[in-house]
Amino acid sequence: MQVRQDNRPLYLLVKERLEKMIADGSYQAGEQLPPEAELARLFGVSRATLREALRVLEEEGVLTRKQGIGTFVNQPRALVERGIEELFSVTESIEKLGQKAGSIIVGLEQAQADKSMAEALNLPVGAELLKLSRLRTADNKVAVYCIDYIPKIYTERLPENASWDGSLFSLLESQLGIYIEQAIAQIVPINADENMAKLMHIRKNSPLLLLKQIHFDRSGVPIFYCENYFRPDFFNFKVIRKRK
Amino acid sequence: MQVRQDNRPLYLLVKERLEKMIADGSYQAGEQLPPEAELARLFGVSRATLREALRVLEEEGVLTRKQGIGTFVNQPRALVERGIEELFSVTESIEKLGQKAGSIIVGLEQAQADKSMAEALNLPVGAELLKLSRLRTADNKVAVYCIDYIPKIYTERLPENASWDGSLFSLLESQLGIYIEQAIAQIVPINADENMAKLMHIRKNSPLLLLKQIHFDRSGVPIFYCENYFRPDFFNFKVIRKRK
DNA sequence: CAGTGGTCTAGACCACTCG
DNA sequence: GAGTGGTCTAGACCACTGG
Numbered sequence: 001m002q003v004r005q006d007n008r009p010l011y012l013l014v015k016e017r018l019e020k021m022i023a024d025g026s027y028q029a030g031e032q033l034p035p036e037a038e039l040a041r042l043f044g045v046s047r048a049t050l051r052e053a054l055r056v057l058e059e060e061g062v063l064t065r066k067q068g069i070g071t072f073v074n075q076p077r078a079l080v081e082r083g084i085e086e087l088f089s090v091t092e093s094i095e096k097l098g099q100k101a102g103s104i105i106v107g108l109e110q111a112q113a114d115k116s117m118a119e120a121l122n123l124p125v126g127a128e129l130l131k132l133s134r135l136r137t138a139d140n141k142v143a144v145y146c147i148d149y150i151p152k153i154y155t156e157r158l159p160e161n162a163s164w165d166g167s168l169f170s171l172l173e174s175q176l177g178i179y180i181e182q183a184i185a186q187i188v189p190i191n192a193d194e195n196m197a198k199l200m201h202i203r204k205n206s207p208l209l210l211l212k213q214i215h216f217d218r219s220g221v222p223i224f225y226c227e228n229y230f231r232p233d234f235f236n237f238k239v240i241r242k243r244k
Numbered sequence: 245m246q247v248r249q250d251n252r253p254l255y256l257l258v259k260e261r262l263e264k265m266i267a268d269g270s271y272q273a274g275e276q277l278p279p280e281a282e283l284a285r286l287f288g289v290s291r292a293t294l295r296e297a298l299r300v301l302e303e304e305g306v307l308t309r310k311q312g313i314g315t316f317v318n319q320p321r322a323l324v325e326r327g328i329e330e331l332f333s334v335t336e337s338i339e340k341l342g343q344k345a346g347s348i349i350v351g352l353e354q355a356q357a358d359k360s361m362a363e364a365l366n367l368p369v370g371a372e373l374l375k376l377s378r379l380r381t382a383d384n385k386v387a388v389y390c391i392d393y394i395p396k397i398y399t400e401r402l403p404e405n406a407s408w409d410g411s412l413f414s415l416l417e418s419q420l421g422i423y424i425e426q427a428i429a430q431i432v433p434i435n436a437d438e439n440m441a442k443l444m445h446i447r448k449n450s451p452l453l454l455l456k457q458i459h460f461d462r463s464g465v466p467i468f469y470c471e472n473y474f475r476p477d478f479f480n481f482k483v484i485r486k487r488k
Numbered sequence: 489c490a491g492t493g494g495t496c497t498a499g500a501c502c503a504c505t506c507g
Numbered sequence: 508g509a510g511t512g513g514t515c516t517a518g519a520c521c522a523c524t525g526g
Contacts, residue, residue, distance in 0.1 A: 007503085009514060030463060035492065046516045048292075051493090061426075064462050067493045068524035075366075075464035084431070085329050087485035122319075180487065182305075187328070187481040189433035189451040205449055207433040213485070218308055219274060220319035237431040239483055241331035241457075243424065251522085253495060279511065290497045295512090311512045312504035 011052035014043050018053060022062065022073055033063070033071040083238045087183050090136050090144055090228060091167035093235065099138040103165040106199065107133035111149065120214050121151060121222045128152040132164060135199060142200045143234040148226040154178070168224070178217050186212040196229065207232060255296035258287050262297060266306065266317055277307070277315040327482045331427050334380050334388050334472060335411035337479065343382040347409040350443070351377035355393065364458050365395060365466045372396040376408055379443060382478060386444045389473040398422070398467070412468070422461050430456040434473070444475065451476060 021027055033039065040050040054071060057063045065071045094101040111131040118125040129149045136144040148168060158175050172178040188210040197204040209230045215223050230237075265271055277283065284294040298315060301307045309315045338345040355375040362369040373393045380388040392412060402419055416422040432454040441448040453474045459467050474481075 009502095011514075037492095046518095048517090049515060052514080054493095061464065065493065066524085067522070068491080070492060072463060074462075075460075083428075084483055085485055087487045182484060182486045184327075185483050185485055187431060187453065187483065189453040189476055191435065191449065191451050205435065207435050207451060209431065209433040216319075219316065220305065222319075232433055239328055239429050239431065240426060241329055241429055242426045243331045253521095255495075281511095290499095292498090293496060296495085298512095309512065310505085312506075312510080314511060 010045060011049050011056070014045055014050060015053040015056055017043065018057060019062070027073050029073050029075045031073050033073065036071070083240050084185070085239055087180070089167040089169040090146060091170075094136065094138045094143060097138060097234070100140070101166075102137040102140060104135040104137065104142075105133070105164055106135060107131065108164065113149075113151075117149060117225060120225055121149075123151060130155045134164070138234060141234075143231050145196065145200055145229040146226060147228075148224060150224040154223070168226075172223065178223060180215045180223060181218045183213045183215045188212065190229070192229075200229070200231065202231065209235070209237060254289060255293050255300070258289055258294060258297040259300055261287065262301060263306070271317050273317050273319045275317050277317065279314070327484050328429070329483055331424070333411040333413040334390060335414075338380065338382045338387060341382060341478070344384070345410075346381040346384060348379040348381065348386075349377070349408055350379060351375065352408065357393075357395075361393060361469060364469055365393075367395060374399045378408070385478075387475050387478040389440065389444055390470060391472075392468060392470040394468040412470075416467065422467060424459045424467060425462045427457045427459045432456065436473075440473065444473070446475065453479070453481060 027033060034042070036047055036050055036054070040047040043050060054063060054065065058065055062074055063071055064074055088096070091101045109131050111129045113121065113123050113125060113127040113129055115125055117123075117129070118127060121127075129151055132146075132148040132150065134146045134148075135142050136146055150168070154172070154176060158171070162171060162175065164171075169180050172180060190208050190210045191205045192200065192202055192208055194204055196208070197206065200208075209232055211228045211230065212225075213228070214225050217223055266273075271277060278286070280291055280294055280298070284291045287294060298307060298309065302309055306318055307315055308318055332340070335345045353375050355373045357365065357367050357369060357371040357373055359369055361367075361373070362371060365371075373395055376390075376392045376394065378390045378392075379386050380390055394412070398416070398420060402415070406415060406419060408415075413424050416424060434452050434454045435449045436444065436446055436452055438448050440452070441450065444452075453476055455472045455474065457470050457472070459470070461467055
């Protein structure tokens with residue numbers, strides 16, 4: 001009796017078996033896999049299920065499929081580093097480095113949406129915002145300067161004692177049930193001006209990487225905007241670029 | 245003469261009809277779609293085909309599906325700009341701006357792979373490379389400074405009269421059948437030194453965006469490495485960041 | 489031409505969410 | 508329990524690639 005003790009989907013099990021066979025050398029890099037029909041028979045699943053497994057593996061870059069030719073094993077990726085295309089909060093970024101994340105609040109003030117900000121956040125011009133300026137530290141050394149602009153419609157629903165010290169992502173999720181799902185980031189190289197240099201303990205004109213980001217929730221509703229100035233000696237930004 | 249008969253897959257037609265219905269307001273942003281079974285009936289296709297259409301639309305961020313709840317229409321994306329996560333050659337980037345791409349060759353010399361380069365390109369240390377330095381122009385103004393390192397094993401297979409003026413991507417594909425599929429890019433903000441400033445007709449210490457890229461073919465084999473210095477006043481780099 | 493992956497169907501059951 | 512999307516099957520035909 002063939003029982004599936006695992007309640008995980010069948011195609012994931014197939015995917016794992018394929019991964020193992022590639023890892024242990026049953027199928028070498030560059031080699032062609034057997035036809036889908038044969039693989040399906042081999043694993044004892046329907047071709048649709050096998051194809052779902054192949055689809056995931058192709059999406060992960062393990063395989064390449066070519067119509068009319070076959071399915072091939074790719075070279076293993078040497079670099080598995082997280083790229084900037086994966087969104088995480090500044091707090092998470094610092095913790096990923098294995099360092100302790102901290103915050104120093106520099107400013108907390110009212111602001112009004114100008115034309116471009118209003119457009120980005122889908123608000124009327126002049127809508128009230130909270131402008132939050134913070135220095136973010138990694139092991140007590142300043143690593144990022146963050147300016148967040150959060151619409152008042154959200155901040156006024158936060159409890160009085162809400163803490164601005166940690167991750168905005170966590171605050172929005174735990175207090176308001178808003179899950180930040182993605183962001184559009186604009187990448188700008190910039191030099192530290194006198195003020196910024198003093199705040200971040202770096203020399204004037206040091207190069208910084210500025211990320212201007214609009215954050216969206218699960219439904220694609222823009223939630224807040226921020227400008228983050230990263231010290232390039234603390235962070236190593238990568239991105240996977242794919243041809244279309 | 246070719247009349248466009250519709251050979252396109254059924255699921256793409258279904259996808260287009262859905263997109264239209266969303267665009268014309270039949271299904272509003274935030275609204276829940278009918279169940280998959282009903283939609284399949286409505287379009288006269290099997291549920292599997294309908295689901296393929298939904299899968300693509302979800303991948304493109306148009307829809308959100310939640311098991312046990314339903315399928316929902318997302319807010320339309322305001323920004324449809326191409327992001328840096330899509331790979332294109334410098335030539336393509338300039339042409340996308342609607343400007344004329346040109347090249348000025350600054351240097352063409354032999355080089356040997358040092359440890360990090362050898363590791364990146366999966367070559368032995370000391371392997372011979374061609375180092376190609378070029379200024380790339382947009383409407384005859386210098387926009388990018390490119391240094392490409394291409395293993396000799398590829399360049400020696402190129403014809404004598406090969407032109408280094410245009411896109412390396414095109415050259416590799418047309419002459420060697422190597423299709424560059426993706427790249428890993430490291431993003432570094434940097435200031436122009438005296439030499440760079442003179443070459444690019446900018447002021448010393450102007451901020452530049454440096455992209456250090458390893459390019460891979462379809463099978464994941466590293467092909468060549470390059471360093472591109474972009475003038476931020478010519479290029480606007482964006483990236484879509486997604487939470488995992 | 490033969491062989492490959494790509495698409496499609498009809499029907500079934502499972503897993504999750506909510507009232 | 509009722510309703511949703513998630514998974515799975517068996518079989519069929521189509522479209523592309525190469526010799």
